Amino acid sequence: MSLDARSLDHSADRIPPKFDAAWSLGPSRPSPVANDGQGRVLSFDARHMIIDEADPARCSYVVLEGSVMISKMLPDGRRQIIELLGPGDVFGMTTNRVHESAAESLGPVRVAAYDAAALRADQDLQLMFAERMKSQICALHDHAMLLGRKTARERVSTFLIRLIPGRGGGGCTGPVGKDACGVTVSLTRQEIADYLGITLETVSRAFSQLKREGVLSYSRHDAVTVTNVCRLCRLTGAH
Amino acid sequence: MSLDARSLDHSADRIPPKFDAAWSLGPSRPSPVANDGQGRVLSFDARHMIIDEADPARCSYVVLEGSVMISKMLPDGRRQIIELLGPGDVFGMTTNRVHESAAESLGPVRVAAYDAAALRADQDLQLMFAERMKSQICALHDHAMLLGRKTARERVSTFLIRLIPGRGGGGCTGPVGKDACGVTVSLTRQEIADYLGITLETVSRAFSQLKREGVLSYSRHDAVTVTNVCRLCRLTGAH
DNA sequence: CGGCTAGTTGAAGACACTCAACGAGCGTGG
DNA sequence: CCACGCTCGTTGAGTGTCTTCAACTAGCCG
Structure with a gap:
């Protein structure tokens, strides 16, 4: 993938x-x-x-x-x-x-x-x-x-879902086979924070927590794999 | 007035x-x-x-x-x-x-x-x-x-300033004589809260504090006199 | 290797939220 | 007319989430 x-x-x-x-x-x-x-x-x-x-x-x-x-x-x-x-x-x-x-x-x-x-x-x-x-x-x-x-966690989840084309929105087709997806995060933590109206530390903590919970995985900061898109979607507050 | x-x-x-x-x-x-x-x-x-x-x-x-x-x-x-x-x-x-x-x-x-x-x-x-x-x-x-x-206080101040035509913006002429102005607040506290992204209690507290400090005065909830527009403007965070 | 930037993590504190009680104003109905 | 219920607003006490401040790590480049 x-x-x-x-x-x-x-x-x-x-x-x-x-x-x-x-x-x-x-x-x-x-x-x-x-x-x-x-x-x-x-x-x-x-x-x-x-x-x-x-x-x-x-x-x-x-x-x-x-x-x-x-x-x-x-x-x-x-x-x-x-x-x-x-x-x-x-x-x-x-x-x-x-x-x-x-x-x-x-x-x-x-x-x-x-x-x-x-x-x-x-x-x-x-x-x-x-x-x-x-x-x-x-x-x-x-x-x-x-x-x-939205809460900090919901903001970060929403941000990540928006990176996945066709998912998370009204026309979301739901999971297709294995529900994982790789995304490129081309913003720094500071920029994500300024976009989401929170601090960079809070962004970092949210990423770490999602990683710990197995929703995300990443080694590089800018290349994130969303392991379970549907689960992430449920964390956005919109569903 | x-x-x-x-x-x-x-x-x-x-x-x-x-x-x-x-x-x-x-x-x-x-x-x-x-x-x-x-x-x-x-x-x-x-x-x-x-x-x-x-x-x-x-x-x-x-x-x-x-x-x-x-x-x-x-x-x-x-x-x-x-x-x-x-x-x-x-x-x-x-x-x-x-x-x-x-x-x-x-x-x-x-x-x-x-x-x-x-x-x-x-x-x-x-x-x-x-x-x-x-x-x-x-x-x-x-x-x-x-x-x-913005902080809760800044949000409420910004909200109030926006009720005053011509003030608070880029083309603000500054105070003209006695710097007071009456405004009609046609929203409930709950609606103001939902507009400003805070709770109604926080809105109420902000109003009360501004009143206590002499920036506002009101007896009815929906008829507020901004006693000092310039002072309120400085509380919006934008100046 | 040192210096720099970017990110992570921890501890403490502040600001806003939640829950709850109370009061003012208003319309309804006895 | 006043009691009643209802909505809306205010205020207080306690809690929680996010921020702030700070230390530390990883990666990168000269």
Whole structure:
């Protein structure tokens, strides 16, 4: 069994949006987004700030390849990672003059940037943005539930389930044969913590506990095997 | 000084979206949304379920008048209120066959319902939906920060500041003369708690503490005077 | 090998939760 | 009219989960 989720065949446009695990993948296939030349294509290395908080708002972006994380900071340094985005997802939209959240590449990434004029001119592009915003709003709703009401253990379980394409969601088919699955965790413990609204120690403890209980196994930090997906699913609080 | 925020002159389309306090108002002015007859206008009493979780997805909605709250439940009964919406805001969009969150009227409310075909046919409507989704995504980002990283006291302070139009946000002008303001709290303590991701007791304690410290004063539960808006603002964690 | 980063684990403490009692306000009905 | 029940809010006491602080380990690179 592969430890690398990227070997699984699923494209961003077929997965129900709120369980889209595209951002968990390593180097990813090009997104289905048509780029008719109006959008400037930009490439960034890993951990590069694409948008800083309070940057003047010039463009909206589409992720073409790779993963992007959206975050916000409080003046005293507390950080919240708001969204984890994969190919097809959009970011940088604002009704304000400035961006209200930062965007950073998780790995090497390619994005397309569209200024307001380009967007206004292309109706297909507008529709695509609208569709994506809908799915991302669903994901944000789910995440608000996680942040507001779930325990640390449930948060970490939910996080891990989201890494497994097609599982844990409404359209989950249930276990198919041996119910194990390998996933690549491309975030540090600190980043997972900032995403889940807990501390890195709590994340670490939750991982260790799940490992001790036989739900997970791993030797490398970033290559985790979920031994029993259904059991993990029952720990998310959603079922 | 009035205890009723509705007396203040501000329309939904001029307020920066993430600090839009339209949902804090009582009976509200009609929204600027053009209703060209394609959308069915629906009216509901207070505390009426407009959408149940897992309802088949038929329409997208625009709030015309009144306030709507969007929420999700876990199977064990834990609830999270995800969004509080006012005139101009949209809800019910989904890429799925079913709605993934519930919508309930806070007071008497009028909404316009558009099915997919109506939306596809009207480009202005699409644009309006897209613009609103942008602002609501910003609000969801802000709220994720609140839920993930703020203390109970900061959450309640943020909640109260959001009730005050034009204050607490980026475009905050600072105190103008005597820095007091009356607001109408049209949610129960339980609802505030479910919105802020804490318990009703914690909400109550936070209110009491702020009152004891002289930041707030109130005799009725739903009519609160913020005695010193700037001081409250400094308690939100955002400044 | 030393220094650095990332992760794990332990001990102690704080913040919010749970459970419970009590009080205020309101509508109903005797 | 007042008693009653009901809902909603407040407050207290005790508990628990998660945080904080700190020590320690593993892996990596010069």
